[in-house]
Amino acid sequence: MRYTGYLGDGDSKSFRTVAEADPPVYKDVGIQKLECCGHVQKRMGKRLLDKINQCKGKVYQHGNKKVKGIGGAGKLTKAAVKRIQGHYGGAIRNNIGSLDKMKTAIWAIWHHRNGDHDKCSGFSWCDKSDKNKLPSFVMEEIKSVFEDLSADTLLGKWGTQNANESYHHLVWDRCPKAVFVGRDRLEIAVFDATIVYNEGESGRLDVFRKLGLSVGRFQKQGFRDLDLRRVKSAENQKKNSN
Numbered sequence: 261m262r263y264t265g266y267l268g269d270g271d272s273k274s275f276r277t278v279a280e281a282d283p284p285v286y287k288d289v290g291i292q293k294l295e296c297c298g299h300v301q302k303r304m305g306k307r308l309l310d311k312i313n314q315c316k317g318k319v320y321q322h323g324n325k326k327v328k329g330i331g332g333a334g335k336l337t338k339a340a341v342k343r344i345q346g347h348y349g350g351a352i353r354n355n356i357g358s359l360d361k362m363k364t365a366i367w368a369i370w371h372h373r374n375g376d377h378d379k380c381s382g383f384s385w386c387d388k389s390d391k392n393k394l395p396s397f398v399m400e401e402i403k404s405v406f407e408d409l410s411a412d413t414l415l416g417k418w419g420t421q422n423a424n425e426s427y428h429h430l431v432w433d434r435c436p437k438a439v440f441v442g443r444d445r446l447e448i449a450v451f452d453a454t455i456v457y458n459e460g461e462s463g464r465l466d467v468f469r470k471l472g473l474s475v476g477r478f479q480k481q482g483f484r485d486l487d488l489r490r491v492k493s494a495e496n497q498k499k500n501s502n
C-alpha cells in the first residue's frame with residue numbers, strides 16, 4: 261500500500277517537501293495534490309455573491325411590487341449565503357462515495373429554500389418552516405449556480421469511493437478515530453486492515469496459523485462468506501454510481 265495523494269491545508273511547502281523529496285518517496289510514482297472539499301465549498305459562496313453582483317441592476321416582479329436585485333434583506337442576505345455554503349459542504353462531506361446521494365443532498369438545499377420540504381426532511385438543518393424561504397425570482401436566478409456546482413465533473417472525485425477511503429474504513433472499523441488508543445492497538449489495527457484490504461478476511465488465517473492457533477472448517481467457511489459479501493457489495497456500489 262502506498263500513499264500517493266497529498267491532501268493539505270494549502271501549505272505548499274509541505275507538499276513540495278514530499279513531492280520533490282530526494283531520494284523520491286516512491287521510486288516509480290509521483291505524489292499528486294488532492295483538492296480539499298473545503299475549497300469547493302467556498303465556490304458556492306463565491307458564486308452566489310457573484311450572482312448578487314450580476315443581478316444588481318435587474319428589476320423583478322415580487323408579488324405586486326417591483327424590486328431591484330436579488331441581494332439584501334428579505335432576499336438573499338450574506339448570512340443566507342454563508343448558511344447555504346455550509347450546507348453545501350456538508351452535502352459533499354456526508355456523502356463521500358455516492359454521487360447520487362451527494363447530488364440529492366445538494367438539490368435538497370435549493371428545494372428547501374424554495375419552500376419545498378419533501379426532499380430535505382431527513383436533514384438536521386430543515387425545520388420545515390418557511391422562515392428561510394427565498395422569493396421565487398431569487399431561486400430562479402441562483403438555480404444555475406446549483407446546476408454548475410452539482411455537476412458530475414466537479415463532484416466525481418468524491419462521488420466515487422476510492423481505494424484509499426475504503427482502506428481507511430477498515431482501519432477505523434478496528435480502531436475508532438474518535439477514541440485515543442495506544443501505539444500497539446493502532447499498529448495491530450493497521451496490520452489487520454492491510455491484510456484484509458490486500459487478501460480479504462481469509463488472509464488472516466495465515467496469522468492464526470503462525471500464532472499456533474488451529475484453523476477449523478467453520479472459520480475458513482466464515483471468512484470465505486465475508487469475502488464474498490465484500491466483493492458483492494463493492495460490485496453493487498459500482499453499479500449504483502454508474
Ligand SMILES: [Zn+2]
Nearest residue numbers: 372377380386
Ligand atoms: Zn426543508
